[in-house]
Structure formats: C-alpha cells, structure tokens
Amino acid sequence: MIRLIRYEFIKQFCKRSILALFVVFSLANLFKIYGEYKSYSYLTDGNGERSWHTLHWQLYEEYQGEITPEKIERLLAVYQPLVEATSDMTASTATDDPNTMTGNLYSDRNLLDKYFVQPMQYSYEYSGRSEQVANRARQSAALYGERGAVYQQRESGAIYNLYAGRTIPAFSYREMCNYYLNYDFSIILTLLLCLYGIIGTFVSERETQMDMLLLVSPNGGRKTALAKILAATLFLLLTSLWFSLLDLIGFAASFQTLEGLTLPVFAIPNFAEVSVNLSIFQYVLLSAALKCAGTWVIGMLWLLVSMFWKNALLPFVINFALCIVLVVSGAACAYSNFFWTKALNPYSLLTNRVLLGKTEFVNLGGFPVLTWQAAVWISLTAGFVLVTAIYFLSAENCHRCVGRAK
Amino acid sequence: MEITFEGVSKQYKSKHALKNFTATLNEGVYGLLGENGAGKTTLINTFVGILRGDRGTIRVDGQDVRTLGKVFLSQIGYMPQYPIFYRDFTVKDFLLYMCALKDIPTHDAQDRVSELLATVNLTDAQDKKIGALSGGMRQRVGIVQAMLSDPKILILDEPTAGLDPSERIRFRNLISRFAQGRTILLATHIVSDVECIAREILLLKQGTLLMQGTPAALEQGIEGKVWNVTAGAEDAALLTDMYCVSNMKQEDGQFTLRIVEDGCPIKTVQPVKPNLEDVFLYYCRGERHDTSDTV
Numbered sequence: 001m002i003r004l005i006r007y008e009f010i011k012q013f014c015k016r017s018i019l020a021l022f023v024v025f026s027l028a029n030l031f032k033i034y035g036e037y038k039s040y041s042y043l044t045d046g047n048g049e050r051s052w053h054t055l056h057w058q059l060y061e062e063y064q065g066e067i068t069p070e071k072i073e074r075l076l077a078v079y080q081p082l083v084e085a086t087s088d089m090t091a092s093t094a095t096d097d098p099n100t101m102t103g104n105l106y107s108d109r110n111l112l113d114k115y116f117v118q119p120m121q122y123s124y125e126y127s128g129r130s131e132q133v134a135n136r137a138r139q140s141a142a143l144y145g146e147r148g149a150v151y152q153q154r155e156s157g158a159i160y161n162l163y164a165g166r167t168i169p170a171f172s173y174r175e176m177c178n179y180y181l182n183y184d185f186s187i188i189l190t191l192l193l194c195l196y197g198i199i200g201t202f203v204s205e206r207e208t209q210m211d212m213l214l215l216v217s218p219n220g221g222r223k224t225a226l227a228k229i230l231a232a233t234l235f236l237l238l239t240s241l242w243f244s245l246l247d248l249i250g251f252a253a254s255f256q257t258l259e260g261l262t263l264p265v266f267a268i269p270n271f272a273e274v275s276v277n278l279s280i281f282q283y284v285l286l287s288a289a290l291k292c293a294g295t296w297v298i299g300m301l302w303l304l305v306s307m308f309w310k311n312a313l314l315p316f317v318i319n320f321a322l323c324i325v326l327v328v329s330g331a332a333c334a335y336s337n338f339f340w341t342k343a344l345n346p347y348s349l350l351t352n353r354v355l356l357g358k359t360e361f362v363n364l365g366g367f368p369v370l371t372w373q374a375a376v377w378i379s380l381t382a383g384f385v386l387v388t389a390i391y392f393l394s395a396e397n398c399h400r401c402v403g404r405a406k
Numbered sequence: 407m408e409i410t411f412e413g414v415s416k417q418y419k420s421k422h423a424l425k426n427f428t429a430t431l432n433e434g435v436y437g438l439l440g441e442n443g444a445g446k447t448t449l450i451n452t453f454v455g456i457l458r459g460d461r462g463t464i465r466v467d468g469q470d471v472r473t474l475g476k477v478f479l480s481q482i483g484y485m486p487q488y489p490i491f492y493r494d495f496t497v498k499d500f501l502l503y504m505c506a507l508k509d510i511p512t513h514d515a516q517d518r519v520s521e522l523l524a525t526v527n528l529t530d531a532q533d534k535k536i537g538a539l540s541g542g543m544r545q546r547v548g549i550v551q552a553m554l555s556d557p558k559i560l561i562l563d564e565p566t567a568g569l570d571p572s573e574r575i576r577f578r579n580l581i582s583r584f585a586q587g588r589t590i591l592l593a594t595h596i597v598s599d600v601e602c603i604a605r606e607i608l609l610l611k612q613g614t615l616l617m618q619g620t621p622a623a624l625e626q627g628i629e630g631k632v633w634n635v636t637a638g639a640e641d642a643a644l645l646t647d648m649y650c651v652s653n654m655k656q657e658d659g660q661f662t663l664r665i666v667e668d669g670c671p672i673k674t675v676q677p678v679k680p681n682l683e684d685v686f687l688y689y690c691r692g693e694r695h696d697t698s699d700t701v
Contacts, residue, residue: 003506011492011503208490213551216454216484217507218476224507 004224008231012204018197022239025189026246032185033250041175041255042114050103052111060173063116064259067124067171079117082109115175122269123168130166130266137163155361155368162275162359168267176255177280178268183251186243187291187350191327194239194295195319198302201228202394203312225394229303229387236299237292244288275359275370287352290376294349297379298326300386301346307393330354343374346382407467407558407589408432409453414462416448416613423448425613427462435585437600438593439682440610441690446593447487449610450563453591454484466559480509483552487563489544493537497528497547500536504551515554522550526580542573549580560590566599578603601682609689616689624685631688632680633665635672652687666691 038044043053063071082105085091091105100108141156205211214220252258261281265271268280278286301322306315330347334354339362342348348355348371355372362374369377409431416424424445438446451457453464455471455478464471471478491500498519505515523529526546531539536547545565552560562581566574574596581590582603592600600607600621607624609617617624632652637645642661645651653664664678666688680688 003512007503007506010499011495015494204492208492209486209488210491212451212456212486213484213489213504214507215456216479216482217504218479218509219507220479 001223001227004219004227005230005234008201008224008227009234012201012228012231013197013235018193021193021196022242025193026242029186029189029243029246030250030253033183033247034254036179036183037251037254040179042111043175043255050101052102052107055101055111056115059112059116063120063171064173065170067120067169071171072120072124075112075116075120079109079112082112085109115173116171119174120171123171123267126266126272127167129272130163134160134164134166151363151366151368154366158361158368158370159359162277166264166266166277168264170263172263172267173257173259174263174268175260176251176257177260177263178270179255180247180251181265181268181280181283181287181353182270183247184351186247188327190240190243190291190295190350191298191323194236194299195302195316195323197235197239198232198299199306199312199316199319201232201303202307203309203315206310207312222391222394225391228394229300229390232299232303233296236295240292240295241288244284244291248284271353271357273358275356275372283356287356290349290352290355290372293376293379293383294346294352297346297349297383297386298323300383300390304386304390304393307390339371343371343378346375346379348375349379408465409559409589410463410465410468411449411453412463412465414449414452414464415460416445416452416457417460422613424452424459427613427615429608429615429618431589431591431606433587433589434605435581435590435592435600435603437604437607438591438610439595439597439600439607439686440593441595443612444595444610444690445613446595446610447563448613450484450561450591450593454482454561455479480555481557482559482561483555483557484561485545485548485552485563485565488567489548491536491544491547493535495536496533497523497536497539498532500547501551501554504554508555510555518554518556519550522553525583526550540573541568542570542576545569545573545577546580549577549584553584558588560584560588562590562592564594565592566594566596574599597683597686607682607685609686611690617685621682621685625680625682628666628680628685628688630677631666631668632678632684633667633670633672633675634678635663635665635675637661637663650687650691652684 043056045051045053047054063075086105086109093104093106095103095107097103097105102108102111137156137159141153141160144150144153144156200207205214214224217224260267261279261284263280265276265278265280265283266274274283276283276286302315302319305319305322306312309315326345326347329341330345330351333341333345334348334351336342339360342355342360343362352372355370355375358371360371361368362371363369364374411427411429411431414424414427415422427445427449438449440446448457452459453471466474466478466481492503495503501519501523502515505512505519510518519532520529523532526549528543528546528550531543536544539547549562549565552562565581566577569577578599581592584590585603592604594600604621606618606620608615609624617627619627635645638660642654642663645663645665646654649663649665649667651663652666655662664684666680666684670677
C-alpha cells in the first residue's frame with residue numbers, strides 16, 4: 001500500500017507544473033506578507049537613531065514582560081506630559097526637536113500610545129472585563145436554571161467556564177501576531193494550488209487510458225482508489241501546512257521578530273471574545289489544523305466531482321465554481337449570526353478566525369457546542385462520507401465510463 | 407489452460423456488440439480478427455472484467471472468471487488499444503509502478519523489469535520519459551507491462567496499430583517469443599499480424615463469431631473461390647464494381663485482379679490458392695455468409 005501511495009503521490013503531484021506553481025505561489029505569498037508589513041506597520045522607517053523602529057525596540061526592552069505598577073507609572077510619567085503638551089494641538093510640529101525621542105512631540109506621543117500605552121491598558125483592563133462577562137454568565141445561568149431554560153443555562157455555564165480567570169499577565173509586542181492572525185491571502189493560494197493538483201487524480205487515468213490497465217491489475221481497483229485518496233490527502237495537508245508555516249515564517253521575517261507568540265490569544269484586541277483559552281502559538285497550531293481539515297474536505301469534494309469526467313477542463317471549471325460559492329457564502333456569513341451556516345461551510349475552517357474569534361454556540365441536541373467544534377465535526381463527517389463515496393464509486397464509475405465510451 | 411466462452415453477449419442500448427459468443431481457447435496465439443466495430447474490444451473488455459457481459463459465462467480451467475477475482479487478474483497480462491501511459495514517468499519507473507499494481511514484491515520487480523526490457527531491447531531507453539518514446543517503443547513498453555507478472559493469459563488489443571512495418575515485424579516476433587506456455591489472444595484488423603503466428607483465428611463480424619479455425623483450415627474453406635484475372639483498364643474497373651477484389655496490381659498497362667468470389671468470374675481463369683486476407687474479405691464483405699461455423 002505504501003508503494004502505491006508513493007507512486008500515486010509522485011504521479012499526481014510531483015509534476016513540474018505543480019512544483020513551479022508551488023514556488024510561484026510561495027514567493028507571491030512572501031511578497032504579499034512583506035507588502036502587509038510595509039503597508040500597515042509603523043516600524044518600517046529603517047534603523048536610524050530616531051526611527052520608530054529603533055526607538056520602539058529600545059523602549060520595548062524596558063517595558064516588556066510582566067505588567068507591574070512600576071512599569072505603568074514609569075510609562076505614564078513619560079506619556080502623560082506628552083499628552084498634555086499635544087492636547088491642544090499647538091505644540092511645535094518641527095521634526096528635528098532635540099528634546100524629543102523621534103524629533104517630534106506628536107510622533108513621540110503616537111509611538112508610545114500605539115505600541116505601549118494602548119496595548120498595556122488593554123492587557124491591564126482585560127481581566128476585569130472578562131471577569132464581568134464571567135459573572136454575568138454565572139448570574140444568567142442561575143436565572144435560566146430557575147426558569148427551567150436548560151439550553152440557555154448550559155450556554156451561560158459554558159461562557160462562564162471560558163471567561164472566568166482570563167488575564168493577560170505580560171506585555172509583549174503583538175503587531176506581528178495581529179497581522180498574522182488576520183491574514184487570509186494564503187488561503188486563496190492554497191485552494192488554487194490544491195484544486196490544480198487534485199483535479200487530475202482520477203481524470204488523468206482516463207486521459208492516458210490507464211484506467212483500463214488499473215481495472216485489470218490486482219491492486220488497481222479499490223486499493224488504487226484508496227491510494228489516490230491517501231496521496232491526495234497527503235498533498236492537501238502538506239500544501240495547507242506549508243502555507244500556514246510560510247505565513248508564520250513570512251511574518252516573522254518581515255517584522256523581524258517572533259515576539260508575542262506566548263501571549264494568550266485574547267491579548268489581540270480582535271480576539272477579545274475568542275472561544276479558546278490558548279496562547280497565540282497554540283492558536284496558530286490549532287488554526288493550521290483547522291485549515292488542514294477544511295482544505296481536506298473541500299479537496300475530497302473536488303475529487304468526487306472530478307471522478308465523473310473524462311478530461312480535466314470541465315471538472316476544473318465546476319470545482320472552481322464550487323470553490324467560489326463556498327468562499328462567497330463563507331465571506332457573506334462570516335460576521336453574521338447564522339452560526340449554523342458557518343459551521344456547515346468547510347471554508348470557515350480555512351478562515352477560522354470567524355469561528356474561533358467569537359464565542360458562538362450552536363444547539364446540538366440541547367447542548368451548546370462552540371461553532372468551531374461543530375464545524376470540525378460536521379466537516380470531518382462530510383469528509384469521511386465523501387471518501388467512502390469516492391472509494392466505492394471509483395471502480396463502478398470506471399466500468400460506466402468504459403461502457404459510455406463505446 | 408483452457409478458456410471457454412459460453413454464449414457471451416453484450417448490448418449497448420439497441421446495438422449488439424457481442425452476440426452469443428462461444429469459443430474455446432487453449433495454449434497458443436489466437437488471432438481475433440474483425441473489422442473495426444466487429445466487437446473485438448468488447449469481447450476482450452468483457453473477458454478481463456472491464457465490462458460486464460449481459461449474458462453468458464467465461465471460464466478458465468472450468469472456473470467462472472467472475473468468481474476468481476484477483477486470482478484471475480494475476481493470471482492475465484493486458485495491453486489496451488492505443489496505450490498512452492504516464493508521459494512524465496520514465497520507462498523503468500512506470501514498469502516498477504505496474505509491478506506495484508500487480509503485487510509483485512519490490513525485490514523481484516527490479517529483476518523482472520530488467521529482464522523484460524532486455525528481451526524487448528529497451529534497456530537503453532529505461533531512463534527515458536515515456537512521452538519521449540516512439541510509437542513502437544511505447545508498444546514494447548506496453549507488452550513488457552503485460553508480461554510483468556508472467557501471466558498465463560496475454561491479451562493484446564490492436565497491438566500493432568500505427569506501427570511502421572519493421573516495428574510491426576519486431577512486435578510480431580516478440581509475441582511469438584512470449585507465446586510459449588501461455589494463451590495469447592490478439593485482437594487486430596490487420597491480417598498479416600496474425601497470419602503467420604496464430605494457432606487459430608477467430609473471425610468476428612458485428613459481434614458474432616463467424617469462424618474459428620487454423621489459418622490453413624480457414625484458407626482451405628474457401629479453396630476454389632479466389633481468382634486471378636488479368637484485364638485492361640476498362641474491364642478492370644468493371645470487375646472491381648462487380649466483384650470483391652482483394653488485390654489489384656498494374657503492370658505494363660494491364661491489371662491483375664485478385665477476385666474473391668464463389669463462382670468463376672470469367673470462364674478462362676483458374677482459381678488460385680487463398681490466403682488469410684482472402685478469407686477475411688470473403689466472410690466480412692457482405693451479409694450472405696453470416697453463419698456461425700467452425701472449420
């Protein structure tokens with residue numbers, strides 16, 4: 001079986017065109033990531049003595065780590081006078097003021113505000129806010145319990161368990177993580193590459209008339225179909241994992257740091273209501289796993305559709321259209337309250353922050369299940385149904401195609 | 407090894423591709439001869455299990471092939487019509503892949519591939535990509551893959567289609583070489599492919615087995631029905647319209663026609679010894695000889 005899987009993998013995916021696309025897409029992804037850094041980060045002004053980049057990392061040495069009252073006082077002692085000096089907007093706009101860090105008062109204030117004060121304030125206040133949410137959830141649970149609303153009681157209980165005890169004990173640079181967690185471009189590249197790779201898995205056997213030989217070989221029927229499914233699965237997972245890894249490498253290289261990965265994921269403001277209590281690094285691993293699951297299910301769907309055709313063009317078009325439908329419907333429902341729609345669309349697993357970023361539940365038999373968990377179970381079930389269909393239909397379909405060809 | 411076809415039939419919508427095909431094959435080369443669309447490929451596809459027959463049974467040594475499953479598949483080597491294979495694979499990689507499909511252990515596969523490549527004179531091309539091979543070389547790769555598991559039954563569907571004469575002869579000799587100790591079923595519409603090497607010929611027409619017999623017996627069957635006629639241009643044109651002409655040769659303004667006909671077309675001519683092409687033409691030209699018969 002291993003031999004068959006190896007040959008299937010080589011046959012389908014070690015083609016020059018796929019390898020070339022792999023390289024081109026990887027480079028495009030890295031350029032895009034670098035473009036994100038250049039477009040959105042304020043720390044791209046070089047390594048000059050008064051550049052934000054240099055000053056930020058100097059100040060960061062001072063304030064990083066555990067958030068203590070001393071650090072806050074020290075920061076406010078620098079920041080507060082700047083706020084006062086610039087509050088009426090009458091301060092000098094000169095950019096070479098020797099009494100400032102960056103050469104300009106406003107710039108000094110902005111640097112401290114964006115990279116130190118706001119993040120530290122958010123981190124400092126987050127535990128209080130989450131405690132409030134937890135307390136309200138506990139009260140709601142008690143109230144629903146009294147009224148006999150079992151599902152709502154369970155949901156409130158789940159919210160309490162999720163939010164109780166949330167704190168952000170340390171201050172860390174989080175800009176890289178923020179942009180990394182909100183980056184989606186590589187998903188499109190993953191899908192395009194996977195579609196191109198997957199489409200020939202069964203069709204190429206017909207195009208080369210090898211389907212006849214497969215059918216008359218002892219291992220050529222369902223065993224080969226299984227080998228194809230496993231080789232395709234391997235390709236889908238490797239592609240998805242590669243782009244997840246490349247994203248991280250690209251962002252780390254562009255921002256020149258891996259700082260922030262140990263923070264809890266709710267330390268990123270966009271993820272304040274995240275439905276998992278994980279560090280950013282753990283979240284990255286979970287996100288990569290969810291992307292793999294989503295890519296696999298969509299890939300299996302493509303594989304099933306492509307089985308019924310004699311050449312690659314039409315199934316490519318159909319699968320591309322299917323992909324567009326999934327992407328558009330996924331994007332349309334991403335921030336809506338149609339939780340089931342999100343859970344049912346495997347594309348949500350690829351852009352998984354729409355599932356993980358909010359604490360949302362779906363009602364499964366009276367039990368509140370987080371949408372991302374429901375999406376995983378639904379997608380995996382759908383994936384296994386698709387695999388079973390491919391496995392059992394592959395030989396049957398071959399017979400039908402030979403018959404149709406006459 | 408004895409292969410028995412009993413009343414095998416296959417129908418595509420209203421068209422009978424195979425009608426009540428009954429025959430017995432033993433060791434040796436069997437030429438399955440018929441025009442395009444006669445049902446040769448349908449018969450082969452039904453035999454190897456690619457198609458399901460509507461009726462009838464196929465037995466190998468008395469056992470229904472449908473019940474034999476993988477055991478049957480491991481006994482057959484099959485070369486499809488117009489094989490393309492995987493263009494990006496080298497010859498050797500492709501054959502090793504075929505070994506994996508045929509469940510041949512890795513350590514035996516290398517030896518078997520090398521041995522067969524040497525037999526078909528393709529050792530030097532083993533690292534070439536299949537897409538870079540000539541038609542003849544690709545056909546030889548085709549027969550090597552069919553022979554990998556040392557099958558008892560070798561099935562070749564139009565193996566010489568598109569080959570030049572020298573490649574065709576080379577291929578024919580290869581088939582003879584591989585015929586020892588096995589049954590070879592060779593489907594073709596090119597008479598010369600099977601004329602010299604086939605033990606028996608099965609003549610198919612519109613899905614029906616017209617004749618089965620040795621080439622000599624088939625030729626004997628139309629003894630006295632082939633005529634050589636010499637005529638001028640005008641008469642030659644007239645004779646061509648009236649009779650079934652298997653060959654026409656022009657020399658010094660005169661035409662020599664080889665006519666296949668039950669009765670003497672011109673009183674003065676004598677019959678000549680028939681060949682297999684004449685047999686093919688005699689049975690496959692019109693409707694009047696559509697009776698299943700064994701010589």
